[in-house]
Amino acid sequence: MKKTAQLKSLVMAMAVAGSTVAALAPATSQAGASANMGIVSSYYFRGIQQTGTAAAQGGLDYDFGNGFSVGTWGSSLPNSSGNSQGLEVDVYGGWSGTFSGVDVGVNLTTYNYTRDSGKGDTNAFDSQYTEGSLDLGYKGFSLGLATGTHAKTSTTGKSVSYNVYTVGYSIGGLSATYGMGDDMLGKNTDHTWFDVGYSTELAKGLDGTITYVNKQQKKTQTDENLIFGITKSFDL
Known part of the structure; x- marks a missing residue:
């Protein structure tokens, strides 16, 4: 799955809003590298x-065991x-931890293309x-906020800043997300979308997914699809 990143400002807002002082504890795990590969x-x-x-698609990740991790993820881009x-080819780094029972993840990601419009x-x-x-x-339940800048867009030829807001819920293998993209596609092309998916382990380290995606632009449905995927994950 493509990685996304996170803003520090919301972490600070949470800390200010809290009525009691609480520790921000890092996510703890065994340090090491992992990889994944698959097809959708x-x-x-x-x-x-x-x-x-x-x-x-495929990726490599390294977990430092103290909440920090770095990685890269890539996908082929065939047309119709x-x-x-x-x-x-995406490159990212970030930190995750827990604040008063709330999971927090902060990341910085660059999205790169071998053929760049x-x-x-x-x-x-x-x-x-x-x-970020x-x-x-x-x-x-989950909330997400992302903000970034395209160096140049394929539609305008100019730099475009954008914001993306998401809310989601997952239970077991089921998950659902609703999102809003503010200038994600360039000026005057804000959009919203929702997706519903199910993931299950087919074998050790092998997962199968099915996802329904529906995008709307200017309050009109413009795209929908049912997507199937399979991913193999393993430690290095």
């Missing part, structure tokens, strides 16, 4: 279709004809952008 019938991110056909639009490649899918974000979780 179509690649969607925040309700926006990234590929016209199936996409191969199956022709390559290059590769997406901001550099004049007319066959590219997108242009490079950098994003914050995720909060409590008893299955």
Whole structure:
């Protein structure tokens, strides 16, 4: 799954709002590297279709065991004809922990493309952008805020800043997300989306997923799809 990042400002707002002093404890885990690889019938991110056909994906992560982690994640970007639009390669780093029972994750991510429309490649899918974000979780519920800037967009040729807001809930293998993208697609193209998915372990380290995605733009449904995926994860 594509990684997203998180803003520190909301963490500070939570701390100020708290009526009692509480420790911000890091997520503890065994330090080490892990990897994942898989394929999806179509690649969607925040309700926006990234590929016209199936996409191969994979990533590498390193957990320092003290709440900090770094990693990279990539996906092929075939169009509807199956022709390559290059590769997406994301690089991220962040911290996760718990504050008064609330899970907190703060990350910084750069989304990079081997074929970049901001550099004049007319066959590219997108242009490079950098994003900071914050995720909060409590008893299955989650809130997310992301803010970033496209170096250049394929539609305007100019730098565009954006914000993305999400709310979600998960229980067992079921999950649902509702999101709003403010200028995520460029000026005058704000959008909303929701997705509902189910994930199950098919074998040790092998997961299967099915997800329904529905995107709306200017209060009109513009895209929907049912996506199937399979991912293999393992320690290195």
